[in-house]
Amino acid sequence: MCSSCGARYEDDGLILDCSRRHEPAFLRTEYDGTAEHTGTGLFRHARLMPVVRTFPDVPGPVVYRAGELGRRLGLTRLWIAFNGYWPERGAQLPTCTFKDLEAYTVLGRLPADPPVLVIPSAGNTAAAFAWASTRHQVPCLILVPAPALDGMRFPGPLDPCVRIVVLDGDATYSDAITCAELLALLPGHQAEGGSRNVARRDGLGTVMLAAAEAIGCLPQTYVQAVGSGTGAIGAHEAARRIRSGDEPLPRLLLCQNTPFAPLYEAWHSGGQARADREHEPCLLYTRDSRRPPFTVRGGVREALCESGGDVLCADNEAALAAMALFEEIEGIDIEPGAGVALAALADAVRSGRVDRDELILLNVTGGGRARQAGDLALVPAVPWLRAVWTPGGEGPRAVAEQVGRQLSTATSGAGR
Template structure:
């Protein structure tokens, strides 16, 4: 291992005012700034040095805002595509795979790059913290945090839509320190976020923070670090499907650090993010050149989230508008927002499995479909240096090779449940 971290290798910079802040492992914003903003980690080491793959995610520990290292992590795996590249007529396609593919060294047991954020966020929390971490999720994030917290004895409550509970499968029973609460059938990811906010008003609970958590972003940014190391330079184009867009913001921030490093070139990596039709609020806002998200009726949003196959892409309040959020990242990178419907994504998933040899998640399939469409429209040249972030894969294979079981919610709440009721009932679980 590269050695235990104690947090001395970084500080946090408030992007609203430029103030440097010491990290207590839970801070999500500058205490003196009221306007929406992000904190960004500033690392003492400006040039990227990585450890061995055996160190898992912590091979990137110099560029992770962490206090310690946890057991069980896996790093993203990047390789130059042959099968899919040939099928698409591409010469320089690089795939970053996050999931279960032991032959390639990919051993994320939850099958998703949400493990990258979970191992980073949880390693940022000081050891022996007694308060309970609260995470809102559409499914994949919850599954990742449940595994990490269960293996490392970190108290956790995950809040998910009841209809998405089947995404919380596991091959082992969760530890007693893990509790699952759900918002009733018919709700969506935003309802899960609202439920988590209610719980965090109670003593003893604290929010993970989503995009505001610098460890979440830098954990997901390791996908770009992985690709840059293998390629030897910053990619020209970065493809990923998005729900909140936090992973794309993370990719942009990682590319900025690589530019500053100087050993990977100084080109701007274009963010090419995609959404699953008809849930396309980011796409429609971007195409209208609107920093402000266009309006989306709550009931319409819930209906759209039921239609799309990639349920995790259904965030109706993404960090799009805030300074240094997704809108700014797209503008700064010269990127774009693309669309793929369920049928296009299903065809793309089949093509990937046939050409590369592993199954991919519905969200990753949306990214592959958008790459195909970008090539067909000549928005991306077939000789371009492209990084395709497969955010989840091998889940089907993992479930065939292991005995898994779904998770049952400890409590189910209506969307209009009183704050005091939520807090009181969840406190009784502990």
């Protein structure tokens, strides 16, 4: 259903936008099923996911009450949704972040014989789609700036159906997006869609579904680090579906890493989210944050307003201290984004923006990467193509032409 005009569509697994002419607006899913749970893992919540197929043995979030961590923060009812690798807790997400949840949901939504998905990423999304597509033989073309390749390591080698294009030079995530928009126009290719893809948001929204099941009700406050805000929108949409009667929606507390905090600035100034900078400052935590869906109908601003939420910030020093605290108490490493969220939550408690007795759900969006590297022999990703990036207006088109030529060569049988 269109968030702007209310038009309804039968899902074909690929639709991203309303066909009517109006303001930018997200499509939202509506389900005939209930929140009844069957099976285990991610697809335990398949009745509230836009999937036409499920995959076996896909893990989901792990939700538990964090008593000692809560006490250290001054909270009496802190719950954690852990998304990552932590065998003792039963957490087994293969690429160690909640991006695995969205990747498998997007693949489960696709029709039979799907087009090649074109996916730009700053790192975690690329890893999640690469491994999920490898496991289930779904062709995809992934574009990443060169620094993202260093973090792409997997439990095994990638399948040839996964083609990773690395943008060498000074290319940014925004440049990868621009290139992907051109490559999605190639015959047989399709833009995956990012936050416009209902499967992404609903897959990430399973964190809220799992938490409500474990806790027995919706949390009062939901805390998450955000880049684009897609996961927070997904959590908000999931809460809207499953709340009973006049049960209040969880208040969204979204967290960003200063000094580059476009959603924080947009929310507190009442304006648009800031675009990418020519020279981005050094951040502990960067994610897909250059084009956040802030003002789009059904986007971040609406979710914040409807939930009575807020956007918070934490700097590098506070985030690093929070990461160390979590590992000290819980015994597992967490990703910088989760450290930002924990640091911002701690500050909110100290300042009185969060009451000590609130029922809090902290989404640890990634963790256990160091533990996984110690437990498993991980295989680094091998690029299908390293594209020479040249700054300026011709850069994206030049990359698209390089990729097109390489695809033509592969199709002709002269090489892959």
